Amino acid sequence: MIVEYICFVLLVFGNPNHASGVTCPDIEPIQYADITTSTTSPYKVGTVANFTCDVGFKGIGKSSITCLENGRWSGSSPYCTAYNCKRRLKKVEKGRKCRKKCKKDADCKGVFNKCECDDWCGKSCYNPSADCPKLRDPVNGYILESGRSYGHTVTYGCSGGFTLTGPSTRRCRSDKKWTGFAPLCVPYSTCGLPGKESQNKLTPKVIEGTNAEEGEWPWQTLLFHNLDYSVNQIYNTRSGFGGGTIINEEWILTAAHVFNQFPNAKRTKNWKQKFLIAAGMTTFPSIGHAMPGHLHIFEPAAVYSHPNFNEDNFDYDAALIRIGKKLIRGKNDRFTTDRDAPDGRFLFSQYIRPVCLPCMKSGPLDPVDLWKNFDKEKCNPRGKSIMPVLAAVGSHVMVTGFGEKRDHSEDFRYFPSVLQQGLLKIVDDLTCADSAKDIQRHAPKARFTSRMFCATSAVETANVDSCQGDSGGPIVKRIKLNAHTKFWMQIGVVSWGWGCGGEHPGFYTSVSSIMSWVWQILDDTRIGTWKNWESWTKCSESCGGGSRQRRRQCATKNCKGTNSESGDCNTAQCPPDVQCPPVNPPKYGMMTKNPPTPFFEPRSMVKFSCSKGFFLQSGPDLITCGQDGQWNSAEKPVCANEFSQWTSWSSCSATCGGARTKTRKCLRETDLITRILGCDGLVIIYSKCGNSECPAESGCTAGNLCLQGDINVDRETLVSQASQLLNQLFGKRR
Structure with a gap:
């Protein structure tokens, strides 16, 4: 039968107080140097980073820096320069021109120019004391610098809630220009930005695979079995059953078939207690170790499987999970609700971020708003679809998951404790269809549809593939928007296959083919936004306790709460023996009083009406005496004649009769x-x-x-x- 990729995984929880601990950003690798740190990433306050240049190179700058309480390093990273240098033009930065070659200072013109080593340009004539221009701090960020002359480096960092996209260090060149380009500090909510940009090597695999770096794929989530909210359950590497992808602050995209193991779950009241969701996890802590602060656990609030999902052939294999309450470790090793966290929302961080989805109107650096930015025509299968570009034959894509590293049919089954990553390449549809037909010999209902694509190992010498336990996880592709902007977009969901790493490719749900359904679910279930409250109405009483009302309108739909509310007003006690001044009926009119007493005491009402042939042209037809002795309206009613004056006689219609x-x-x-x-x-x-x-x-x-x-x-x-x-x-x- 067709193999379902069902995940068995491990989650570990720890002291929630560590979640808000201050950490310093990761250090970008330095050319010709080794970096050793006193602790592993994330780097806590007090962590010391030591830099050691390779043999034949000398260091320029500090040899060590320390993580400070403000979340910044005590200085910028140093730079290693060679004692003996040779000109290697192939390695010179694109767009840079090397200066004049030389052997000694006498070969250089100018008082200040010296013949010194100029990295890949070899010995050149330049002024080593000349400064590069002063750089501006990025918006929502800062720069650490120890100098601006040749060889000095500057280090970029971002304020809390923001992450760096671009180089974290830049160096002053001999031509008085900085290497690289100015990076940006973007919110953690920005889609498609990995946790460790420099670590994303498109070489590892999932089966028998290579471990991902901590926080490298921040949109990866894990679905694991929930046994009475026991914390001990998450230390079991076999407790997981699927993966998923964070697409915004409320939703996870996964595969529909991962819920087949709960056939009756949705018909019971406690179906939501069958599993939990882990976000921000790359490595399972060992038993007895605390859960890292960046690992968050959630209950599911709702699950929506694609209405056309076919359990026999996995067509339309997609589902959406709306997250519910955030959980923390409580008494007796049981999870309990985190009352300090907002319900149903991810708190984005270095380790928890959304992936980009196809068919969006906006760019990757714009705020994530799937409902607003979705462009149906870009994913229209009958129109100019974006999918052929994203899933072009031969394209390299990355699969991640906590699934098995060996085929489940083997005697020895191995469940990794670290998130696995593997490089795949897209296969043409004809090959996919032929493979599905071949699988039909073992599984007659196997089928390749237009809602799928297939992929196989991109490494010819290795059997890279997704496997049991990776189901629902993401297939992502790195998109290059321009020379300085690169991001990851999810193009597929791990769905089904026949074996792992064998002769057949793996089959994946095409994300672009189900994007209209994703948008529809988000539209049908999204919580609307209220417009601002209108002003309060006039208080019904000027003293003695009155009431007032105000209203608001729903700017979208599905707004929670009421559109109107009432409130008390003018609660001060009224003076005793208060009466309103007498009123008279209008000219050509009359009035009636309730109650019919000779006095106009508080709460009494007077109704005005006009005589026959007249009507109330202006003013109120009813006034009420307030507790303060004032009528609620000072305008006097006016009765006017119903008719205009008669016109003169018209001409006679005939000369006779x-x-x-x-x-x-x-x-x-x-x-x-x-x-x-x-x-x-x-x-x-x-x-x-x-x-x-x-x-x-x-x-x-x-x-x-x-x-x-x-x-x-x-x-x-x-x-x-x-x-x-x-x-x-x-x-x-x-």
């Missing part, structure tokens, strides 16, 4: 019925005109008009008489 009209306009438009039907009163008056007798041959007589005097048309009779009037006015006139 005709009619004329005069109209007025309804000024009241405060309600829908009034706007449609008009005011309650006459708006048009009809009167007969043209009283002279009509000629007999016309067939029209005054009586036919049916106007025996004035006709006053109001709102109630207008509709019923409209048809008759139109016939009279237009149907029989000459």
Whole structure:
């Protein structure tokens, strides 16, 4: 049957107080020198680093530096220069031109120029006392320097919460220019930046593999069995069952099949207690040793498997884990909730960082916002997909995991205590499909789909491959954005294979093929952001205790909490025997008081209304007496006439048997019925005109008009008489 890569791993916990300990940044290797430190990385306060130049080289600068309490080294790293130097132009830094060759000072022009060794340029003429320009501190960082003349080095460092991208040291050259380029200090939340840039060698393997450096792959996580929250369980290297990748501060990307071992878990209330998540772990501490402070443990809050996941052939083999509460070591060697940590969020550090994902609009150095920056068209399989570029045939990629270093079919099974890393190369689809067909002889349901790619060892002399225990872990590719910016992007998820390191390649879920689903899950479940609260409404009372309200709007969706709240206000006691000043009804109106007492005591209300033919043009229709003896509104109501003045009579509609009209306009438009039907009163008056007798041959007589005097048309009779009037006015006139 098809092999599932299921991980067995070890986690170890220690004193949580070490988590906030001050450490100094790692030291970049120095050419022609050895570096020895009194402690291993992370370098705690008091750590001493000693520098020893190789035979034939002498040191320029301090031979040792110490980690200080502010998290900085006491000085910059030294530089080793050769006693006897030869010109080797192939090793000269790109873009640099060597100065004039010489054998002695007399060969050099200028008072200050000397004939001295100029690293790979050999003996050259230059001024060894000339200074390179002063460098500016990087934003959110600093520079340590002991001098700026030839050979002196400067060391870059970053403030808390930031990491260096670029060279950590630069040296002053003979041409008065600094080597390398100015690095940047970027937040730990920046995606795709490894913990140890100088240590990322694309040479090791997973099976029988090479250990990763501490913090080298900070997005790697470990899923391990949870037995009643026992701390002892994490010391068992066989307790793990899968890996995962941190994609932002809340989510982990893994494989769906790693949860097949919990077939009934999601149908029980305690399914979340079946496993825990470890982040920031590279090495398992030995039994009896404390857990390092950078290793964090979390409960899962939710698991979402791809809805199209096929358990038989591993198509759409992807799942998302939303992390829950952070855990720490408690009493009786049981994990307990860390009440000082925010629920459901990673605290990014040198050892915990997100990986970059494909199909993003923004660059790798921009803040990680998968929901905002995802570009669906870049991952559109029917359009111009980015995947062919990322998974180009022959591309080198890196796989990491805590899985077995030998095929599980062998007699001896070995589970590493250190995260393993291995170099693979992408295989063409036709080879992948042929391999899947060959595997069908043993596993008939095996299948290679467009949601997969396969890879094999990039080292011809070694059987590099992922294996049992690496499932759900990342396949990452190093992307070179420009000469100074390189980052790691996850292009695959460890899925399935037939054996480990054998004749068949390993099969991986293509991340670009499931990115639309990833975005949809993040969109459906993301916690919305509220806009700022609006201002409080006016207090209902000026004294004696009132209430007020305010509202806010959800800027996105799925906002937690309420959109309105109430609060007490003006709670000071009101003066005794308080009354509001008397009020009078408006002109052409009336008022009613509740309660119907002759006095206007606090909390009493007065309602205003207008007489027939008038309406409330302005002012309140209801006022309330406050506890302080003041009405809640000082504006007086005004009643206005509902109609405008009558117009003059219109011209007669006919010379005999005709009619004329005069109209007025309804000024009241405060309600829908009034706007449609008009005011309650006459708006048009009809009167007969043209009283002279009509000629007999016309067939029209005054009586036919049916106007025996004035006709006053109001709102109630207008509709019923409209048809008759139109016939009279237009149907029989000459």
